[in-house]
Amino acid sequence: MGPAEEKLYPVLDDLLQAWRSSDYRPVPSTKVVGHRWSARSSDVREFLARNQVPYRWYSADEPEGRRLLAAAGEDGMRLPVVVTPDGTPLVEPEAVDLAARVGLATTPTADFYDLVVIGGGPAGLGAAVYGASEGLRTVLVERSATGGQAGQSSRIENYLGFPDGVSGAQLTDRARRQAAKFGAEILTAREVTALEVNGAARIVRFSDGSAVAAHSVILATGVSYRQLAAPGCEDLTGCGVFYGSALTEAPSCQGQDVYIVGGANSAGQAAMYLSRGAKSVTLLVRGESLSASMSHYLIQQIEESPNIQVRTRTVVEEAHGDGHLERLTLRDVDSGHTEQVDAQWVFVFIGAAPLTDWLDGTVLRDERGFILAGPDLTADGRPPEGWELDRPPYHLETNVPGVFVAGDARSESAKRVASAVGEGAMAVMLVHRYLEQS
Ligand SMILES: Cc1cc2nc3c(=O)[nH]c(=O)nc-3n(C[C@H](O)[C@H](O)[C@H](O)COP(=O)(O)OP(=O)(O)OC[C@H]3O[C@@H](n4cnc5c(N)ncnc54)[C@H](O)[C@@H]3O)c2cc1C
Numbered sequence: 001m002g003p004a005e006e007k008l009y010p011v012l013d014d015l016l017q018a019w020r021s022s023d024y025r026p027v028p029s030t031k032v033v034g035h036r037w038s039a040r041s042s043d044v045r046e047f048l049a050r051n052q053v054p055y056r057w058y059s060a061d062e063p064e065g066r067r068l069l070a071a072a073g074e075d076g077m078r079l080p081v082v083v084t085p086d087g088t089p090l091v092e093p094e095a096v097d098l099a100a101r102v103g104l105a106t107t108p109t110a111d112f113y114d115l116v117v118i119g120g121g122p123a124g125l126g127a128a129v130y131g132a133s134e135g136l137r138t139v140l141v142e143r144s145a146t147g148g149q150a151g152q153s154s155r156i157e158n159y160l161g162f163p164d165g166v167s168g169a170q171l172t173d174r175a176r177r178q179a180a181k182f183g184a185e186i187l188t189a190r191e192v193t194a195l196e197v198n199g200a201a202r203i204v205r206f207s208d209g210s211a212v213a214a215h216s217v218i219l220a221t222g223v224s225y226r227q228l229a230a231p232g233c234e235d236l237t238g239c240g241v242f243y244g245s246a247l248t249e250a251p252s253c254q255g256q257d258v259y260i261v262g263g264a265n266s267a268g269q270a271a272m273y274l275s276r277g278a279k280s281v282t283l284l285v286r287g288e289s290l291s292a293s294m295s296h297y298l299i300q301q302i303e304e305s306p307n308i309q310v311r312t313r314t315v316v317e318e319a320h321g322d323g324h325l326e327r328l329t330l331r332d333v334d335s336g337h338t339e340q341v342d343a344q345w346v347f348v349f350i351g352a353a354p355l356t357d358w359l360d361g362t363v364l365r366d367e368r369g370f371i372l373a374g375p376d377l378t379a380d381g382r383p384p385e386g387w388e389l390d391r392p393p394y395h396l397e398t399n400v401p402g403v404f405v406a407g408d409a410r411s412e413s414a415k416r417v418a419s420a421v422g423e424g425a426m427a428v429m430l431v432h433r434y435l436e437q438s
Helices: 003-020 039-050 063-071 095-101 122-133 168-181 246-253 265-275 296-303 417-437
Strands: 030-034 055-059 081-083 089-091 112-118 138-141 185-187 192-198 201-206 211-219 241-243 257-261 280-284 308-311 314-320 327-332 338-342 345-348 403-405
Touching: 030 039, 030 063, 039 055, 039 095, 039 246, 055 063, 063 081, 089 095, 112 122, 112 201, 112 417, 122 138, 122 168, 122 211, 122 417, 138 211, 168 185, 192 211, 211 417, 246 265, 246 345, 257 265, 257 314, 265 280, 265 296, 265 308, 265 345, 280 314, 403 417
Parallel strands: 030 055, 112 138, 112 211, 138 185, 211 403, 241 345, 257 280, 257 345, 280 308
Antiparallel strands: 030 081, 081 089, 192 201, 201 211, 314 327, 327 338
């Protein structure tokens, strides 16, 4: 046996061991061919990454990318092209088609459930784990990828039981598998657009008009990133301007100058994560310092990172670029002075808002769109309009009996992973109470 084989055999042995163990993960075989600066290509990569689907990325300009396109019978005019593990090419795929082809469930197996959970962040996953493990026929519906905001966090340091921190993707992937193990169905790439009440049934309608019904519903729809209003940003989204995509885009930022807008923990975590590979990271903060908006441990880490600089009292005035981001105009809030900087990458973390307009006319919300529940509905001592039961709404129950809310979407919620998970569990306890009495 030559030296090469001597090295090879232990490696093969390791592979065999891994294959035999339950941790075995197949070598990535989904291929994505697209343009570096294309919002659609960026969306597909982000969708696969956030759904933990291994893939390889090929630029349409490179020989292997061109070869894959030719094999798919494409000339590169319609991108991205995804080649699934069985060799099927999908041209400019919609998320729901892509999800189904890479093995994610997209359709419910039944018409009626005990519980529909809407949203697959920590609150929804918590609700699905407790609901399914306590015997409720449970389906969770997620419009994009399970994990929610937490799934996009590079390192959660304050979640109980993880003294060394945990990546949000790891934490929420485990939660997703745990929910599935207990028998919860998890539908991906399905957006809920309406909630209807039909007697005791609660009907949850999807964007394609189909629906699923249940005895009870937990709204766990969280919040979505606010968009930067500066001119140029909208056109360049996905082409240098990114919202919460720091984890997916980090490999492309190696050795580059990167800008991050925002002064809260999400911006701080992204700065730390990107600083490992980027040449420099500049944090643009509107406020006077980070201390009002960021945790002390993150501020310390940022101060100790030689390639991160913080520019306070600075905002993005305009984004410029032809096809992709090339420059930013920055404005000093106090002096009004503007300056142009070369920039190919800007990641925006400027807060978030609940997207709950689809609940209009059904579920009561506060002036910012957050869902009202329990004591907040009876603050004046009277039950909410239309409430017909003898009892007041339970703690996390909305103005529609049997419809509950958990996590960041709830008015005055704590906006933490732990509280979202806790509210998911508590909502399930209240679902049991509701079902016993109805
Ligand atoms: C980058 C980042 C870092 C963070 N770091 C920390 C940290 O270190 N510690 C901490 O405690 N907290 C942290 N947070 C906050 C924490 O992640 C959130 O408080 C938590 O994720 C809220 O969970 P949620 O389930 O209520 O909502 P979300 O996480 O927002 O999940 C809601 C889910 O619902 C889905 N959804 C929305 N509308 C619909 C619809 N109509 N149909 C179907 N699905 C829908 C969304 O796609 C999303 O997946 C961080 C947040 C970010 C963005």
